[in-house]
Amino acid sequence: MIRDIYAYRCRKCGRLHYPFRMVCKECRQNDFFDFDLVPLPKTGKLLTFTKVYNLPAEFEVPTLGLGIVELENGLRITGQLEVDDPRIGMAVRGEVKPVRKSAYDTFYGMVFRAG
Amino acid sequence: MRDVYVGGIGITTFTRLEYPLSEIAAYPAMMALKDAGIRDVDHLYVANMGSARVNHQTALASAVVDSLSLTPAGAAVIENGPASGASALKAGFAAVASGLHDVVLVSGAERMREVNNLEATDFVATLTHPLAEYIYGVTLPSHAAMFTRLYMEKYGLTERHLAMVAVKNQNNAMLNEFAHLHQPITIEGILDSPEAMTNNPYVAEPLRFFDACPVSDGGAAVILVSDDVAKTIDRPLIRLAGVGQATDTHAVHEREEPTDLLAVRRAAAQSFEMAGLRPEDVDVAELHDAFTILEIVESEEVGFFPKGEGHVALEKGETAIDGSLPINPSGGLKGKGHPVGATGVAQAHEIVTQLRGEAGDRQVDGPQVGFTCNFGGFGNNVVCLTFVREGR
Numbered sequence: 201m202i203r204d205i206y207a208y209r210c211r212k213c214g215r216l217h218y219p220f221r222m223v224c225k226e227c228r229q230n231d232f233f234d235f236d237l238v239p240l241p242k243t244g245k246l247l248t249f250t251k252v253y254n255l256p257a258e259f260e261v262p263t264l265g266l267g268i269v270e271l272e273n274g275l276r277i278t279g280q281l282e283v284d285d286p287r288i289g290m291a292v293r294g295e296v297k298p299v300r301k302s303a304y305d306t307f308y309g310m311v312f313r314a315g
Numbered sequence: 316m317r318d319v320y321v322g323g324i325g326i327t328t329f330t331r332l333e334y335p336l337s338e339i340a341a342y343p344a345m346m347a348l349k350d351a352g353i354r355d356v357d358h359l360y361v362a363n364m365g366s367a368r369v370n371h372q373t374a375l376a377s378a379v380v381d382s383l384s385l386t387p388a389g390a391a392v393i394e395n396g397p398a399s400g401a402s403a404l405k406a407g408f409a410a411v412a413s414g415l416h417d418v419v420l421v422s423g424a425e426r427m428r429e430v431n432n433l434e435a436t437d438f439v440a441t442l443t444h445p446l447a448e449y450i451y452g453v454t455l456p457s458h459a460a461m462f463t464r465l466y467m468e469k470y471g472l473t474e475r476h477l478a479m480v481a482v483k484n485q486n487n488a489m490l491n492e493f494a495h496l497h498q499p500i501t502i503e504g505i506l507d508s509p510e511a512m513t514n515n516p517y518v519a520e521p522l523r524f525f526d527a528c529p530v531s532d533g534g535a536a537v538i539l540v541s542d543d544v545a546k547t548i549d550r551p552l553i554r555l556a557g558v559g560q561a562t563d564t565h566a567v568h569e570r571e572e573p574t575d576l577l578a579v580r581r582a583a584a585q586s587f588e589m590a591g592l593r594p595e596d597v598d599v600a601e602l603h604d605a606f607t608i609l610e611i612v613e614s615e616e617v618g619f620f621p622k623g624e625g626h627v628a629l630e631k632g633e634t635a636i637d638g639s640l641p642i643n644p645s646g647g648l649k650g651k652g653h654p655v656g657a658t659g660v661a662q663a664h665e666i667v668t669q670l671r672g673e674a675g676d677r678q679v680d681g682p683q684v685g686f687t688c689n690f691g692g693f694g695n696n697v698v699c700l701t702f703v704r705e706g707r
Contacts, residue, residue, distance in 0.1 A: 219447040219566055247573065250460035252519040255452055256437035264452050268461060268568045276568040280451050288468055300450045307450040 203296050203308045207275055208235040218275050242294045243315070244271035249286045258302060269294065269312055279310035291315060316412040320545035321553040321702070322538040323351025324664045329495040329533035329652030331428040336363075336370045337378040339654075340424035343536035344383055347420065351538050351548050357416035359383075359390040362403035362423035363656035365438050366392075370426055379422065396442045397605065398691025399423065400535070400659020401698035405558050407539040417541045423660035424534035435530045439655065442692050444566040456527055458567055458693040459606040460519035465574050466608060467521065470623040474521060478506045479629055480607035481525040481649060487636060488646025490677035495531045495652030526607040531652030535661035551671040555663075557592065557701030559585025567693050576616045578697040579688060583617035586686070586699040594618030597640065597701075598682030599669045601662035603690035604647040610634075613688050614642060617699065641679045644669065659689035663700060670704040 208217045210224035211234045218240065223230050249267035265281030269292055280299055283292065293315035300307040325346025332339055340361050348354065361376040372378070380390035395402035400423040407419035427435045440454040448458075466472050482502055488494035505515040505525045515523045545552060561581035564570055570577070587593055594617060602617070604610035611625040619640055620628045628634060634642040645651045645665035648658060666685035668674045685702040 218569075219444060225564075225569075247568075248461040248465045250457050250464065250519045250521075251517070252452065252454065252457045252460070253516070254433065254436055254454070254456065254518055256440065256454070257433050259452050266451060266453060266457050266461065268573070278448050278451060278453060278566065278568045288464070300452065309450050 205240050205296055205310055206237040207240050209238050210235055216273065216275055218277055240275065240277065241272040244269045244292060246286060246288060246290045246292050247276065248288060249281055258300060267312060277310055279312050282311060282313050317414060318542050319408050319411045319555045320540050320542065321555060321667050322353065322418065322540035322545060322548050323347040323349070323550065324537050324667050325350060326493050326535040326661060326664050327533050328493050329531040329654060332426065332532035336366055336372060336424060336426045337375060337382055339426055339532060339534040340375065340379045340422045341382045343534040344379065344420055344422040347536040347538045351550065353418065353538070353548070356385055356388055356418045356420040356538070358388055358410055358419045359385060360403040360406050360419065360421045361390070361392045362399040362421065362660055363392055363425060364394055364396055364399050365425060365427065365655065368441070369430055369435070369438055395696060396691040397439070397603070397655045398659060398689045398696050398698050399656040400661065401663070401687065401689035401700055402560070402659065404537060404539070404555070404659060404663055404700060405560060405698055408555055408558050411539050411541050417544050419539045420536065421539065421660055422534060422536040423657035425654035425656040426532045427530050427654060428532050432530055447566045447568070455605065455693060456519040456522060459608055460522045462573070462693070463521055463608045466612065469574055470626070472611065472626050474523070475502070475506060476611065476626040476629060477522070477526050477607040478502050480604065480610050481505065483635060484604060484610070484643050484647040484649040487644050487677055488650025490675070491646050491651060494646040494650050495529050496646070496650050500525060522606060522608070528605050528648040528653040531654045533652055533654035533657050533661070535657045535664045537660055537663050537667065552705045553667050553670050554703045554705055555700060556703040557586035557588070557590030559583060559589065559699045561585065561697055563695045565692070565695055576612055576694040578694050579613050579616040579690065582697040582699040583688065586701045587618070590701040590703065592684060592701060596684050597686045598684050599644060599666065599679045600640065600642050600686040600688070601645060601647065601665050602642055602688045603658070604643060604649045605653055605690065607649065609690060610642060610647065613690065617686070617688055636677055636679060644674065644677045644679055659687070659698060662687040662689060663702070666702050670702055
Protein backbone atom coordinates (compact mmCIF):
# COMPACT_ATOMS: atom_id res chain seq x y z
CA MET A 201 0.00 0.00 0.00
CA ILE A 202 1.35 3.40 -1.01
CA ARG A 203 0.88 6.04 1.61
CA ASP A 204 1.26 9.71 0.86
CA ILE A 205 0.39 13.09 2.29
CA TYR A 206 -1.62 15.53 0.21
CA ALA A 207 -2.32 19.20 0.03
CA TYR A 208 -5.90 20.31 -0.58
CA ARG A 209 -6.68 22.77 -3.36
CA CYS A 210 -9.86 24.82 -3.02
CA ARG A 211 -12.13 24.24 -6.04
CA LYS A 212 -13.49 27.77 -5.74
CA CYS A 213 -10.35 29.90 -5.50
CA GLY A 214 -7.39 27.54 -5.95
CA ARG A 215 -5.77 28.22 -2.58
CA LEU A 216 -3.71 25.29 -1.29
CA HIS A 217 -4.05 24.05 2.27
CA TYR A 218 -2.29 21.60 4.49
CA PRO A 219 -3.67 19.99 6.59
CA PHE A 220 -7.24 19.37 5.42
CA ARG A 221 -9.91 21.85 6.39
CA MET A 222 -13.65 21.84 5.67
CA VAL A 223 -13.80 25.43 4.42
CA CYS A 224 -11.14 27.37 2.52
CA LYS A 225 -9.42 29.97 4.68
CA GLU A 226 -9.11 32.33 1.71
CA CYS A 227 -12.56 32.45 0.08
CA ARG A 228 -14.74 30.56 2.64
CA GLN A 229 -17.13 29.60 -0.17
CA ASN A 230 -16.87 25.79 -0.29
CA ASP A 231 -19.58 23.21 -0.29
CA PHE A 232 -18.84 19.85 1.39
CA PHE A 233 -15.44 18.38 0.44
CA ASP A 234 -14.95 20.97 -2.25
CA PHE A 235 -11.20 20.37 -2.59
CA ASP A 236 -8.87 18.53 -4.95
CA LEU A 237 -6.02 16.42 -3.62
CA VAL A 238 -2.62 17.64 -4.76
CA PRO A 239 0.60 15.73 -4.00
CA LEU A 240 2.79 17.66 -1.57
CA PRO A 241 6.27 18.50 -2.87
CA LYS A 242 8.89 16.56 -0.93
CA THR A 243 11.64 19.18 -0.89
CA GLY A 244 11.86 22.52 0.83
CA LYS A 245 13.80 24.54 3.37
CA LEU A 246 13.87 24.24 7.12
CA LEU A 247 12.00 27.10 8.79
CA THR A 248 12.59 26.16 12.43
CA PHE A 249 13.43 23.04 14.43
CA THR A 250 13.99 21.51 17.85
CA LYS A 251 15.39 18.42 19.47
CA VAL A 252 13.02 17.07 22.09
CA TYR A 253 14.14 15.16 25.17
CA ASN A 254 10.88 14.54 27.08
CA LEU A 255 8.80 12.44 24.74
CA PRO A 256 5.48 10.71 25.19
CA ALA A 257 6.04 7.13 26.35
CA GLU A 258 5.19 5.62 22.94
CA PHE A 259 8.39 7.03 21.49
CA GLU A 260 11.11 4.58 22.44
CA VAL A 261 13.97 6.91 21.52
CA PRO A 262 16.00 9.21 23.78
CA THR A 263 15.55 12.30 21.61
CA LEU A 264 13.48 13.28 18.60
CA GLY A 265 14.09 15.93 15.95
CA LEU A 266 11.08 18.00 14.89
CA GLY A 267 10.85 20.82 12.41
CA ILE A 268 8.62 23.02 10.32
CA VAL A 269 9.52 22.96 6.63
CA GLU A 270 8.53 25.43 3.95
CA LEU A 271 7.94 23.29 0.87
CA GLU A 272 8.77 24.32 -2.69
CA ASN A 273 5.23 25.52 -3.37
CA GLY A 274 5.20 27.71 -0.27
CA LEU A 275 3.06 25.40 1.88
CA ARG A 276 4.42 24.56 5.30
CA ILE A 277 4.39 21.24 7.08
CA THR A 278 5.43 19.99 10.50
CA GLY A 279 7.44 16.77 10.47
CA GLN A 280 10.14 14.71 12.09
CA LEU A 281 13.71 15.67 11.38
CA GLU A 282 16.61 13.28 10.94
CA VAL A 283 19.42 15.78 10.53
CA ASP A 284 22.59 15.80 12.64
CA ASP A 285 23.31 19.50 12.54
CA PRO A 286 20.14 21.33 11.52
CA ARG A 287 20.30 24.98 10.51
CA ILE A 288 17.50 27.43 9.70
CA GLY A 289 17.15 27.73 5.91
CA MET A 290 18.90 24.47 5.02
CA ALA A 291 17.51 22.35 2.17
CA VAL A 292 15.64 19.22 3.26
CA ARG A 293 13.93 16.31 1.53
CA GLY A 294 10.98 14.43 3.02
CA GLU A 295 9.79 10.88 2.87
CA VAL A 296 6.50 9.43 4.13
CA LYS A 297 7.28 6.85 6.81
CA PRO A 298 5.81 5.45 10.02
CA VAL A 299 6.19 8.19 12.65
CA ARG A 300 4.20 6.86 15.59
CA LYS A 301 2.98 3.49 16.71
CA SER A 302 0.22 2.98 19.23
CA ALA A 303 -1.20 -0.30 20.50
CA TYR A 304 -3.77 -0.26 17.72
CA ASP A 305 -2.33 1.61 14.81
CA THR A 306 0.70 2.88 12.94
CA PHE A 307 0.65 6.51 11.83
CA TYR A 308 2.47 7.66 8.71
CA GLY A 309 3.94 11.12 8.30
CA MET A 310 6.72 13.15 6.79
CA VAL A 311 10.30 12.58 7.89
CA PHE A 312 12.89 15.06 6.63
CA ARG A 313 16.60 14.59 5.93
CA ALA A 314 19.24 16.94 4.60
CA GLY A 315 19.04 17.38 0.84
CA MET B 316 -25.05 44.72 29.20
CA ARG B 317 -24.99 44.93 32.99
CA ASP B 318 -21.78 45.63 34.86
CA VAL B 319 -20.12 42.52 36.35
CA TYR B 320 -18.21 42.54 39.63
CA VAL B 321 -16.01 40.09 41.52
CA GLY B 322 -17.84 39.03 44.67
CA GLY B 323 -15.29 36.62 46.14
CA ILE B 324 -12.16 34.64 45.38
CA GLY B 325 -10.44 31.47 46.60
CA ILE B 326 -7.45 29.32 45.74
CA THR B 327 -5.67 26.12 46.79
CA THR B 328 -1.96 25.67 47.04
CA PHE B 329 -0.58 24.60 43.66
CA THR B 330 1.46 21.45 44.22
CA ARG B 331 0.83 17.73 44.19
CA LEU B 332 -2.56 17.33 45.88
CA GLU B 333 -3.73 13.96 47.18
CA TYR B 334 -7.43 14.85 47.04
CA PRO B 335 -10.13 13.86 44.58
CA LEU B 336 -10.45 16.32 41.69
CA SER B 337 -13.97 17.32 42.77
CA GLU B 338 -12.58 18.46 46.13
CA ILE B 339 -9.80 20.41 44.41
CA ALA B 340 -12.60 22.29 42.62
CA ALA B 341 -14.88 22.59 45.65
CA TYR B 342 -12.30 23.84 48.17
CA PRO B 343 -11.45 27.16 46.47
CA ALA B 344 -15.17 27.55 45.73
CA MET B 345 -15.87 27.35 49.49
CA MET B 346 -13.17 29.95 50.10
CA ALA B 347 -14.72 32.25 47.52
CA LEU B 348 -18.18 31.86 49.05
CA LYS B 349 -16.73 32.67 52.48
CA ASP B 350 -14.83 35.62 51.03
CA ALA B 351 -18.03 37.01 49.54
CA GLY B 352 -20.10 36.09 52.60
CA ILE B 353 -22.77 34.41 50.52
CA ARG B 354 -24.30 30.92 50.50
CA ASP B 355 -26.39 30.91 47.34
CA VAL B 356 -25.33 30.92 43.72
CA ASP B 357 -27.41 30.76 40.53
CA HIS B 358 -24.92 28.85 38.42
CA LEU B 359 -21.59 27.04 38.65
CA TYR B 360 -19.01 26.78 35.91
CA VAL B 361 -16.14 24.37 36.44
CA ALA B 362 -13.09 24.94 34.25
CA ASN B 363 -11.16 21.73 33.62
CA MET B 364 -9.26 20.20 30.74
CA GLY B 365 -8.37 16.64 31.63
CA SER B 366 -10.75 15.02 34.10
CA ALA B 367 -11.94 12.39 31.61
CA ARG B 368 -8.49 11.49 30.38
CA VAL B 369 -6.31 11.95 33.45
CA ASN B 370 -8.66 11.35 36.39
CA HIS B 371 -11.21 8.99 34.84
CA GLN B 372 -14.08 11.26 35.80
CA THR B 373 -16.63 12.99 33.59
CA ALA B 374 -19.37 15.53 34.31
CA LEU B 375 -17.22 17.15 36.97
CA ALA B 376 -19.54 20.14 37.46
CA SER B 377 -22.39 17.86 38.56
CA ALA B 378 -20.11 16.40 41.22
CA VAL B 379 -18.89 19.77 42.45
CA VAL B 380 -22.29 21.49 42.58
CA ASP B 381 -23.63 18.66 44.73
CA SER B 382 -20.56 18.49 46.95
CA LEU B 383 -21.12 22.17 47.72
CA SER B 384 -24.86 21.48 48.28
CA LEU B 385 -25.68 24.15 45.75
CA THR B 386 -28.24 21.96 43.98
CA PRO B 387 -30.53 22.69 42.16
CA ALA B 388 -28.32 25.50 40.73
CA GLY B 389 -27.23 24.95 37.13
CA ALA B 390 -23.71 23.61 36.56
CA ALA B 391 -21.52 22.86 33.57
CA VAL B 392 -17.89 22.19 32.72
CA ILE B 393 -16.04 24.52 30.39
CA GLU B 394 -13.21 22.69 28.60
CA ASN B 395 -11.12 24.93 26.40
CA GLY B 396 -7.63 23.53 26.78
CA PRO B 397 -5.26 25.64 28.88
CA ALA B 398 -7.62 28.60 28.36
CA SER B 399 -10.48 26.79 30.11
CA GLY B 400 -10.19 29.03 33.18
CA ALA B 401 -10.65 32.39 31.49
CA SER B 402 -13.19 30.84 29.11
CA ALA B 403 -15.30 29.83 32.12
CA LEU B 404 -14.95 33.36 33.48
CA LYS B 405 -16.12 34.66 30.11
CA ALA B 406 -19.16 32.37 30.27
CA GLY B 407 -19.85 33.60 33.81
CA PHE B 408 -19.43 37.19 32.67
CA ALA B 409 -21.91 36.67 29.83
CA ALA B 410 -24.44 35.09 32.17
CA VAL B 411 -24.32 37.98 34.66
CA ALA B 412 -23.99 40.76 32.06
CA SER B 413 -27.00 39.46 30.15
CA GLY B 414 -29.18 39.32 33.23
CA LEU B 415 -29.60 35.55 33.01
CA HIS B 416 -27.98 35.08 36.44
CA ASP B 417 -27.00 37.36 39.33
CA VAL B 418 -24.38 35.16 40.99
CA VAL B 419 -22.11 32.80 39.05
CA LEU B 420 -19.42 30.75 40.75
CA VAL B 421 -16.47 29.87 38.51
CA SER B 422 -14.08 27.23 39.78
CA GLY B 423 -11.08 25.99 37.82
CA ALA B 424 -9.40 22.74 38.85
CA GLU B 425 -6.91 20.23 37.53
CA ARG B 426 -5.22 17.17 38.97
CA MET B 427 -2.42 16.31 36.57
CA ARG B 428 -0.02 14.65 38.95
CA GLU B 429 -2.26 11.62 39.24
CA VAL B 430 -0.23 10.45 36.21
CA ASN B 431 3.51 10.64 35.59
CA ASN B 432 5.22 13.55 33.84
CA LEU B 433 5.41 11.89 30.43
CA GLU B 434 1.72 11.11 30.47
CA ALA B 435 0.90 14.63 31.64
CA THR B 436 2.92 16.07 28.74
CA ASP B 437 1.18 13.69 26.34
CA PHE B 438 -2.22 14.65 27.77
CA VAL B 439 -1.58 18.34 27.07
CA ALA B 440 -0.16 17.45 23.63
CA THR B 441 -3.57 16.03 22.63
CA LEU B 442 -4.65 19.63 22.04
CA THR B 443 -2.34 19.81 18.99
CA HIS B 444 -3.51 18.97 15.46
CA PRO B 445 -4.09 15.18 15.54
CA LEU B 446 -2.85 14.44 12.01
CA ALA B 447 -0.49 17.31 11.24
CA GLU B 448 1.25 17.60 14.64
CA TYR B 449 0.38 15.09 17.34
CA ILE B 450 1.38 11.96 15.38
CA TYR B 451 4.94 13.29 15.01
CA GLY B 452 5.44 13.55 18.75
CA VAL B 453 4.83 17.30 18.84
CA THR B 454 4.26 18.45 22.41
CA LEU B 455 3.74 21.91 23.89
CA PRO B 456 7.44 22.17 24.82
CA SER B 457 8.37 21.38 21.21
CA HIS B 458 6.01 24.04 19.84
CA ALA B 459 7.45 26.56 22.27
CA ALA B 460 10.99 25.51 21.33
CA MET B 461 10.49 25.92 17.58
CA PHE B 462 8.84 29.28 18.21
CA THR B 463 11.69 30.39 20.48
CA ARG B 464 14.31 29.53 17.88
CA LEU B 465 12.58 31.79 15.33
CA TYR B 466 12.26 34.57 17.89
CA MET B 467 15.94 34.36 18.77
CA GLU B 468 16.87 34.50 15.08
CA LYS B 469 14.61 37.46 14.34
CA TYR B 470 14.74 39.63 17.48
CA GLY B 471 18.08 38.88 19.11
CA LEU B 472 16.56 37.21 22.16
CA THR B 473 19.00 34.91 23.99
CA GLU B 474 18.85 32.07 26.50
CA ARG B 475 19.87 34.67 29.09
CA HIS B 476 16.59 36.55 28.61
CA LEU B 477 14.65 33.33 29.07
CA ALA B 478 16.60 32.58 32.25
CA MET B 479 15.84 36.10 33.52
CA VAL B 480 12.10 35.39 33.25
CA ALA B 481 12.57 32.12 35.15
CA VAL B 482 14.55 33.82 37.92
CA LYS B 483 12.11 36.74 38.23
CA ASN B 484 9.04 34.52 38.38
CA GLN B 485 10.45 31.88 40.70
CA ASN B 486 11.63 34.65 43.03
CA ASN B 487 8.14 36.18 42.92
CA ALA B 488 6.74 32.73 43.75
CA MET B 489 8.86 32.74 46.92
CA LEU B 490 6.52 35.51 48.14
CA ASN B 491 3.36 33.57 47.29
CA GLU B 492 2.26 30.99 49.85
CA PHE B 493 0.09 29.23 47.24
CA ALA B 494 2.89 28.82 44.69
CA HIS B 495 4.15 25.40 43.62
CA LEU B 496 7.86 26.23 43.39
CA HIS B 497 9.48 27.61 46.51
CA GLN B 498 12.95 27.26 45.09
CA PRO B 499 15.05 30.38 44.62
CA ILE B 500 17.21 30.21 41.49
CA THR B 501 19.98 32.36 40.05
CA ILE B 502 21.26 33.05 36.55
CA GLU B 503 24.54 31.52 37.66
CA GLY B 504 22.92 28.28 38.78
CA ILE B 505 20.80 27.76 35.68
CA LEU B 506 22.96 29.31 32.96
CA ASP B 507 26.50 30.46 33.79
CA SER B 508 28.11 28.00 36.21
CA PRO B 509 29.84 24.74 35.15
CA GLU B 510 26.95 22.84 36.77
CA ALA B 511 24.29 24.75 34.84
CA MET B 512 23.91 22.10 32.13
CA THR B 513 23.28 19.50 34.83
CA ASN B 514 20.96 21.75 36.84
CA ASN B 515 19.14 22.95 33.78
CA PRO B 516 19.29 20.45 30.89
CA TYR B 517 17.56 20.91 27.56
CA VAL B 518 13.92 19.80 27.39
CA ALA B 519 13.42 20.84 23.78
CA GLU B 520 16.31 22.83 22.35
CA PRO B 521 16.72 25.77 22.85
CA LEU B 522 14.40 25.51 25.86
CA ARG B 523 15.72 24.12 29.12
CA PHE B 524 14.12 22.61 32.18
CA PHE B 525 13.76 25.98 33.95
CA ASP B 526 12.06 27.51 30.91
CA ALA B 527 8.99 25.34 31.46
CA CYS B 528 6.30 25.56 34.11
CA PRO B 529 5.92 22.65 36.53
CA VAL B 530 3.11 20.10 36.26
CA SER B 531 0.76 21.05 39.08
CA ASP B 532 -2.46 20.12 40.79
CA GLY B 533 -4.62 22.95 42.06
CA GLY B 534 -7.81 24.93 41.96
CA ALA B 535 -8.94 28.55 42.00
CA ALA B 536 -12.37 30.15 42.16
CA VAL B 537 -13.93 33.54 41.40
CA ILE B 538 -17.53 34.56 42.05
CA LEU B 539 -19.00 36.98 39.51
CA VAL B 540 -21.99 39.04 40.60
CA SER B 541 -24.31 41.76 39.32
CA ASP B 542 -24.16 45.37 40.46
CA ASP B 543 -27.07 44.86 42.90
CA VAL B 544 -25.42 41.88 44.57
CA ALA B 545 -22.01 43.59 44.66
CA LYS B 546 -23.53 46.40 46.74
CA THR B 547 -24.42 43.88 49.47
CA ILE B 548 -20.89 42.40 49.65
CA ASP B 549 -18.48 44.09 52.01
CA ARG B 550 -15.31 43.68 49.95
CA PRO B 551 -13.30 46.09 47.77
CA LEU B 552 -15.20 46.66 44.52
CA ILE B 553 -13.46 45.08 41.53
CA ARG B 554 -15.18 45.16 38.14
CA LEU B 555 -14.50 42.69 35.34
CA ALA B 556 -14.49 45.47 32.77
CA GLY B 557 -13.18 43.80 29.63
CA VAL B 558 -13.39 40.34 28.11
CA GLY B 559 -11.69 39.45 24.84
CA GLN B 560 -11.17 36.18 23.03
CA ALA B 561 -9.61 35.25 19.70
CA THR B 562 -8.58 32.09 17.88
CA ASP B 563 -5.92 31.22 15.32
CA THR B 564 -5.04 28.26 13.08
CA HIS B 565 -4.98 24.88 14.81
CA ALA B 566 -1.77 23.76 13.07
CA VAL B 567 0.92 26.23 14.09
CA HIS B 568 2.74 25.93 10.75
CA GLU B 569 -0.24 27.46 8.93
CA ARG B 570 0.29 30.90 10.48
CA GLU B 571 1.42 33.47 7.95
CA GLU B 572 4.02 35.12 10.19
CA PRO B 573 5.31 32.37 12.47
CA THR B 574 6.65 34.79 15.11
CA ASP B 575 3.26 36.46 15.59
CA LEU B 576 0.72 35.44 18.20
CA LEU B 577 -2.26 37.08 16.51
CA ALA B 578 -4.86 35.59 18.83
CA VAL B 579 -3.11 37.23 21.81
CA ARG B 580 -3.04 40.58 20.01
CA ARG B 581 -6.71 40.37 19.05
CA ALA B 582 -8.01 39.07 22.39
CA ALA B 583 -6.14 41.81 24.26
CA ALA B 584 -7.37 44.56 21.93
CA GLN B 585 -10.96 43.34 22.36
CA SER B 586 -10.62 43.23 26.14
CA PHE B 587 -9.16 46.76 26.31
CA GLU B 588 -11.80 48.11 23.94
CA MET B 589 -14.65 46.76 26.05
CA ALA B 590 -13.06 48.24 29.17
CA GLY B 591 -12.45 51.58 27.45
CA LEU B 592 -8.79 51.36 28.45
CA ARG B 593 -5.41 51.05 26.75
CA PRO B 594 -2.40 48.84 27.48
CA GLU B 595 -0.66 51.89 29.02
CA ASP B 596 -3.39 52.03 31.68
CA VAL B 597 -2.48 48.60 33.11
CA ASP B 598 -0.77 48.61 36.51
CA VAL B 599 -0.27 44.87 36.99
CA ALA B 600 -0.58 41.85 34.67
CA GLU B 601 -0.61 38.08 34.83
CA LEU B 602 0.55 36.61 31.52
CA HIS B 603 0.48 32.95 30.54
CA ASP B 604 4.16 31.98 30.94
CA ALA B 605 3.82 28.22 30.48
CA PHE B 606 7.25 28.74 28.90
CA THR B 607 9.51 31.71 29.66
CA ILE B 608 9.40 32.84 26.01
CA LEU B 609 5.64 33.34 26.25
CA GLU B 610 5.82 36.02 28.95
CA ILE B 611 8.13 38.07 26.74
CA VAL B 612 6.13 37.64 23.54
CA GLU B 613 2.74 38.13 25.18
CA SER B 614 3.99 41.35 26.83
CA GLU B 615 4.57 42.61 23.28
CA GLU B 616 1.45 41.25 21.63
CA VAL B 617 -0.96 42.64 24.25
CA GLY B 618 0.57 46.07 23.66
CA PHE B 619 2.72 46.70 26.72
CA PHE B 620 5.93 46.92 24.67
CA PRO B 621 6.71 47.21 20.94
CA LYS B 622 7.13 43.94 19.01
CA GLY B 623 10.58 42.50 19.57
CA GLU B 624 11.31 44.70 22.62
CA GLY B 625 9.74 42.73 25.45
CA HIS B 626 13.12 41.31 26.40
CA VAL B 627 14.57 44.85 26.61
CA ALA B 628 11.90 45.86 29.14
CA LEU B 629 12.67 42.67 31.06
CA GLU B 630 16.41 43.52 31.10
CA LYS B 631 15.63 46.97 32.51
CA GLY B 632 13.58 45.44 35.33
CA GLU B 633 10.35 47.09 34.17
CA THR B 634 8.40 43.87 34.70
CA ALA B 635 9.64 43.22 38.26
CA ILE B 636 7.24 43.68 41.20
CA ASP B 637 8.75 47.13 41.83
CA GLY B 638 9.03 47.96 38.12
CA SER B 639 6.82 50.25 36.06
CA LEU B 640 4.65 47.33 34.86
CA PRO B 641 4.89 44.29 37.13
CA ILE B 642 4.22 41.05 35.25
CA ASN B 643 3.40 37.81 37.06
CA PRO B 644 3.87 38.97 40.66
CA SER B 645 2.21 35.67 41.68
CA GLY B 646 5.14 33.77 40.18
CA GLY B 647 3.17 33.13 37.00
CA LEU B 648 2.67 29.65 35.63
CA LYS B 649 6.43 29.27 35.87
CA GLY B 650 6.64 29.74 39.63
CA LYS B 651 3.10 29.37 40.89
CA GLY B 652 2.35 26.33 38.75
CA HIS B 653 0.02 25.45 35.90
CA PRO B 654 -2.91 23.15 36.74
CA VAL B 655 -4.22 23.77 33.22
CA GLY B 656 -7.95 24.19 33.83
CA ALA B 657 -7.37 26.30 36.94
CA THR B 658 -4.80 28.68 35.47
CA GLY B 659 -7.08 31.31 33.92
CA VAL B 660 -9.09 31.54 37.14
CA ALA B 661 -5.90 31.66 39.23
CA GLN B 662 -4.61 34.57 37.12
CA ALA B 663 -7.86 36.44 37.88
CA HIS B 664 -7.46 35.50 41.56
CA GLU B 665 -4.03 37.15 41.65
CA ILE B 666 -5.19 40.30 39.86
CA VAL B 667 -8.16 40.69 42.21
CA THR B 668 -5.85 40.14 45.21
CA GLN B 669 -3.48 42.81 43.87
CA LEU B 670 -6.25 45.32 43.09
CA ARG B 671 -7.67 44.79 46.58
CA GLY B 672 -4.23 45.52 48.04
CA GLU B 673 -4.15 42.14 49.80
CA ALA B 674 -1.07 40.59 48.16
CA GLY B 675 1.23 40.95 51.19
CA ASP B 676 4.95 40.79 50.42
CA ARG B 677 4.37 40.69 46.68
CA GLN B 678 1.93 43.62 46.66
CA VAL B 679 2.33 45.95 43.68
CA ASP B 680 2.11 49.63 44.63
CA GLY B 681 -1.52 50.81 44.44
CA PRO B 682 -2.77 49.20 41.22
CA GLN B 683 -6.13 50.34 39.78
CA VAL B 684 -6.16 48.33 36.53
CA GLY B 685 -5.16 44.67 36.17
CA PHE B 686 -4.93 42.41 33.13
CA THR B 687 -4.75 38.67 32.46
CA CYS B 688 -3.84 36.68 29.36
CA ASN B 689 -4.84 33.01 29.35
CA PHE B 690 -3.19 31.29 26.37
CA GLY B 691 -4.82 28.14 25.05
CA GLY B 692 -3.38 25.69 22.58
CA PHE B 693 -0.17 27.04 21.22
CA GLY B 694 -1.79 30.43 20.85
CA ASN B 695 -4.80 29.19 18.94
CA ASN B 696 -7.39 30.12 21.59
CA VAL B 697 -6.66 33.06 23.85
CA VAL B 698 -8.79 34.86 26.43
CA CYS B 699 -7.78 38.23 27.93
CA LEU B 700 -9.50 39.91 30.86
CA THR B 701 -9.27 43.47 32.18
CA PHE B 702 -10.14 44.22 35.82
CA VAL B 703 -10.67 47.67 37.33
CA ARG B 704 -10.78 48.72 40.97
CA GLU B 705 -13.66 51.09 41.64
CA GLY B 706 -14.56 53.48 44.46
CA ARG B 707 -14.40 51.91 47.88
